[in-house]
Amino acid sequence: MNFLRMKNTTIFRGTILVSLILFLGFSMACIAQKPSEAPTTDKVQTIKKGKFTLVFECKAPLFSQEINQKLIDTYFKVYPELVKQYNKKAPKIVTFVIDPDYDGVAGTSNDKVVFSVKYMTAHPNDIDVVTHETMHIAQAYGDESGIPGWLTEGIADYARYAFGVGNEKAGWSLPKFSTSQNYQNSYRITARFLAWLEYSGHKGIVKKLDQAGRDKTYDDGEIWKKLTGKTIDELWLAYSQNPTIPNVN
Numbered sequence: 090m091n092f093l094r095m096k097n098t099t100i101f102r103g104t105i106l107v108s109l110i111l112f113l114g115f116s117m118a119c120i121a122q123k124p125s126e127a128p129t130t131d132k133v134q135t136i137k138k139g140k141f142t143l144v145f146e147c148k149a150p151l152f153s154q155e156i157n158q159k160l161i162d163t164y165f166k167v168y169p170e171l172v173k174q175y176n177k178k179a180p181k182i183v184t185f186v187i188d189p190d191y192d193g194v195a196g197t198s199n200d201k202v203v204f205s206v207k208y209m210t211a212h213p214n215d216i217d218v219v220t221h222e223t224m225h226i227a228q229a230y231g232d233e234s235g236i237p238g239w240l241t242e243g244i245a246d247y248a249r250y251a252f253g254v255g256n257e258k259a260g261w262s263l264p265k266f267s268t269s270q271n272y273q274n275s276y277r278i279t280a281r282f283l284a285w286l287e288y289s290g291h292k293g294i295v296k297k298l299d300q301a302g303r304d305k306t307y308d309d310g311e312i313w314k315k316l317t318g319k320t321i322d323e324l325w326l327a328y329s330q331n332p333t334i335p336n337v338n
Contacts, residue, residue: 132146132147132150133145133146133147134146136161136165138165139169140169140181141164141165141168141169141172141181141182141183142181142182142183143161143164143165143182143183143184143185144182144183144184144185145157145160145161145184145185145187146184146185146186146187147187148186148187148188148189148190149187149188149189149206152187152189152206152209152210153209153210153213155213156209156210156213156216157187159213159216159255160185160187160204160209160216160219161185163216163217163219163220163254163255164183164185164219164223166254167217167219167220167223167252167253167254168183168219168223168226168227170252171220171223171224171227171248171252172227174252174296175224175227175228175248175296175299175300176227176228176229176299176303178229179226179227179229180199180200180226180229182200183200183201183202183223183226184200184201184202185201185202185204186201186202186203186204187204187206187209188203188204188205188206189206189207191203191204191205191206192205192207193205193208194208194218195208195218195221195222196222197222197223197225197226199226200226202219202222202223202226204218212259214255214258214259214260215255215259215261216254216255216259217249217253217254217255217256217259217261220248220249220252220253220254221245221246221248221249222245224244224245224248224249225241225245227248228241228244228245228299228302228303229303230302230303231303231305233305234302234303234305234307235301235302235305235306235307235308236298236301236302236307237273237309238275239272239273239274239275239279240279240298240302240307241302242275242276242279243272243275243276243278243279243280243282243283244279244280244283244295244298244299244302246276246277246279246280247279247280247283247284247295249261249280250263250280250281250284251284262277262337263277263280263281263284263334263337264277264278264281266281266328266329266332268329271325272321272325281332281334281337282324282325282328283295283298284334284337285328285332285334286317286324286328288334288335289327289328291316291317294316294317297316298312298316309321
C-alpha cells in the first residue's frame, strides 16, 4: 500500500509539472504572437509649435516616413505665413490625413487636408501641395462668397508660387503664356496672370481679391475695375500683349 501511494503521488506530481510546462509554453507563444495579431490602428500625431497645431493621421502604415515629415515641416513653415499675410482669423489647428483610398492629389474641406498615398508616393518632392491646400484653409470663403472657382484655385496656386518651399525640386512652375490661354483656365494659368498684375503696377491685388472672397463683396463686373481702373478683359488683353514677369520663364 505504501509503495502504491508513493507511486501514485509521483505520477500525480509529474502530471502537474508537465501541465505547468505546457501551460507556460502556450502562454509564451500567445504573448509572442500578440503584437503581430493585433489589429492595425491609424497613426495619429498631434504636433504643436507656437500658436499652430497639426493633427497628422496616417492611414497607410507602410507610407514613407520621410514624406510624412516633409509634409509636417512644410505645414509649419508655410501655413503660419499664409495666415499672417492673408487671414489672421484662419484656423490654428489643422488636420492632415494620409489616405490610401483617396483617388485625387489632395483635397481640402474646412480645416482638413486629405493627401493621396498613390500620388505622394509617385511625387515625393511635390511637398508644396501643402502650400496650395493650406491656402484654401486660409481663404475660408464659405458659401455664397461670389468668388469663382477659377479665381479661388488661381489664388491658391499664386500662393504656391509666392510661398512654396520646394517648387523647383518638384518641377513645378508657372507656365509660359500662350494665346490659347484664358484667365478662367484656373490654377497655374490664372496664377501667372495674378503674378503679372502684382508686377505690373497692381501690387497687393491678390490680397484684395482674397479678402473680397471672405467679405462676400466679389463681383466680376465691378471689382477688377474698382481695383485697377480696367475690366478683367482689358487687363488680360494687356497681359497677352506683354506677359513678361521677372524670373518667370
